Amino acid sequence: MYVRHAIGVFAVAALCVGRPAAAHTLTSTLSGLVAPKLLIDAAPDYPAAALADGIAGTLHAQLELSVTGTVTAVHLQNSLREDVDLAAVAAARRLVFRPAFSDGKAIPASIRYHFHFRPREPSAPLVAEPPAVAALPAVAEPTSLEALALTAESATIAAGVIRAVNVRGKNARRSASEIVRERDVLEAAPHRSADELLFTVPGVFITQHGGEGKAFQIFYRGFDAVHGQDLEIWAAGAPVNDVSNVHGQGYADLHFLPTEVVKELRATPGTFDPHQGDFAIAGTLRFDVGLADPGLTAKAELGSFGSRRFFLGFRPAQASDSTFGAVELYHTDGFGPSRSAERASALGQWVAALGPEDQLRIFASLFTGQFASAGVLKLADVESGRVDRFATYDPNQGGSSSRGQLVAELQHQDETARWTLSTYLVLRSMRLRENFTGFIKDPNGDSEQQLNRDLVLGATGSYRRKLSIFSKKDAIEGGFFARADWIDQSQRRLSVVDGSVTADEVDARVLGFDVAGFVDLCLVPWERLTLRGGVRLDGLGYSAEDVGGAAAGQARSSQGTHFGAKGTVDFKVLPELHALLSYGDGFRSPQARSLSEGETTPFTTVRSGELGLQLSLPFLRGSLAGFYTTLSDDLVFDQSTSRNERVPSTRRMGLSAELEAVDLGGLVLAASLTFTQAEFSASNAQYHAGDLVPYAPQIVGRIDAGYRLSLGELWELPVEAQVGAALSVLARRPLPFGQLGHDVALVDARAELTVGPASLGIECMNLFDSSWFDGEFVYASKWNPSDAAALVPGRVVTAGAPRTFMGTLTVRI
């Protein structure tokens, strides 16, 4: 089942006739009567309580439009339920139209608008164009108000522009802390890349220690997911995680997504959903893409440190926001030596109706980026002033990344069942050159070059149909997942002096397969009680052949299966308050090179549970949840190998709270705070049971706030101001050897003034110019080859970015 709403046929009410000409402040070169045209769309939020209670149907509304195209009144002609009605009214008030014109002058208008509310499941992100579009006759251009009214009257019945707008239905929740962030929150504060949108997810903090083009390091609910090892990430229907990446398992680079095309970010913590697969240890993140504004959007940005960015996007006026094309070009000189970066990305998506119940989605993207990296500094050198905090010991660090992606998805929906079939192709390449230790391992330098190339081919599918065991809301879904990876990877040590290869450490070809099937049930035995859950069976197979390095010529393979049970009990305490108890088994695939011949149980297994409350009021929603997770073994970054290495089993327990203001006029407010204790539950030579897991922060907080205000008109153009800010906090970051990292508090802010189709804005990252460290580690390093060897660990850091400004000019046509 899915959600959509559709624009109904417009009608110019007779009451518009005879309004004083003085009310006409906009003019148009168009002659005769011109109907209003939607400029800024706004989809209603599907109230969680209504979704859970199965409230569905169509709301018919009549909207009064002003001469500036804003909605001045909303009249509902029927009702579904109060919270649903309010959601529709709130969305309607955010709509902005090009006003109706009569003989070139803007006039008030009244139109009909319909909202279809149907719940949507996560695997069916889009809705089909209504088949009625192709069958409807065209509407003749009216020549007078009366004729327009008459024509519209008949047009109401027989014809009109019906458009399927972006689907925003929220899936049935699997846990109390599950959350969906939409554009209003995503756009409140400035973000330089799609990765930074993750800051809006409760419990997430990200850092960039390897240069502006390297995948971010992600911390989430007590997990140091490094570059993605503990987070399953999907974008536009394709997986983002690299399997067995030589730098780190699950490496996920999101730089290919411009922020403008992210319309929704869904975070599913834990591993409670049978749809979740590999890497869903801390949870799953899904990016849904689309372009907000119809027409052409061009944006130029100029900022600190030689930063410049150009974005161009287009979206057909008659298409939903899911059909679009976009390109992004970006360059920066960087805020210090060896910090330059540049990237180029082009992407597009096309959604088309194939019939009354079927739709096809095609997504394609190409991305390339390269970056320099300053690497680490010894904290003692920074604090003593021996080096500047933005200096670099080894200026030859950096890398490049590229990604090509093609996704094709077929979807069918009728009254009783829904199925989807999707296939994807991803081409990935990554090159990194990093030196974490200086001259510890090799007198010629410890610079490590890592290359990883991956061809990914995969498919997913599901079939969902209604059941009638306890109620009409019962349903069952079965599905499959398949992914194959062909990987070429290498790691070589390079001389710092001349870049020559001094050691051949890894040279391997890896073949990986992941095939899974799942069954997911939804049963509602009582109106207050909903049971969701199922099972998932994954079969993984790997073969690795070393073509170089110390193990040249060796080949091995391993295979295993993982069975995962997942379930959620959702109890409606009050209409606005739900209690949820969730449990799930999950897994993470291993680094294929680390496997032994014939190994049959190669996974890291995870068990997670959560108990929480979720609140949904008309103007406020929030959640409070306690969670507990155990891992059979874990991965911690080892600087001596420049990779994540296996460590003993761990457990995490914590508390997560979040609030979001809903429909408060132009105000956006979202806040969250997460506490987590992550510790070892077993010992080895290096770590002891009961000790904290290094690098996993204990306290993460975030506040996003934004406000949009209409300022009237200028030169007969609507004027609007928008301001926004965010506060990100990270505290109690344990480091090895009993150390604690520096706490971080960062404020980002933006302001924008819009006059008609043009917007001028300014963004500021790190508003108060905090001196902070985004990467902090503890290990031995030696940065002068003539110095005595350092054998004892010491603090090494990467400096966080200073205050950075970016001016933006946007034109929407």
Next chain:
Amino acid sequence: MKQRTMSLVIVAALSGCGGGTTGRLVELRTTLTTDLGADHRFTTGLGWTVTLAEAQIATGAMYYFDGEPAFTSVRPGLIEQLIEALEPIHVAYAHPGHYVAGNAKGEQLSPFSADLLAGPAELPVGDGVSGSFRSATFSFAAPSAGPAQDALEGKVVRVLGTARKDGRTIHFLASAGLTDLEKTAKDAQVSGCDFTAAEVLHDGTVTITVHPKVWFSLVDFAELPDGSPEAPAELGPESTARIAFALGLTQLSAYTFSFKPL
């Protein structure tokens, strides 16, 4: 009531955020001293009574490990037991290649130079990790820092003194450079020295005690001319005395380490 409840929840959650990661980094002050008495005098196993007038040393990196020290206790014969009864210093015989250092637990990396007769010298602060300290590596380095670097004139050890035996007094000047030491100790490092067993849990001071008597334990001054206070007899390059002196400088038992918490 609701506010109090929320406060309790936050306190409970925060209290659970305690604990630490495995191990601890500690700061190690480093002191260099000798076991010489106020008269700077000792008698070697060869019967020479040596009185030091000047003694400078240039040190390099010091490392501390959790592996057992290198020297073993050689079962002494009757004469050796008699000598041991008269000599408070046990002459240890290292077995190169048998020493297993184990995990590095601490270090002091900065070069330094010191006047051994001027009292305990404070070396730059070193770093360590908590755990068992059982052995150490003592190293020499070209003099580049510290109060005695000028007096050393490029050498790593310089000793001025007198040696008396059987009524004869020899004024001597013994010195050694890195090349002298590297003939018997790789990279001029003496690995496997004894570190008095210590469980280091917090910051403290590592004391390095130099035993000059071991330096001269194999030196027979008889081959030297008497010299004078103004023109002391130098241990010539490639001379037996110079070689014996260099051997003494690289004896494990010439340096012992200990730790005292703050």
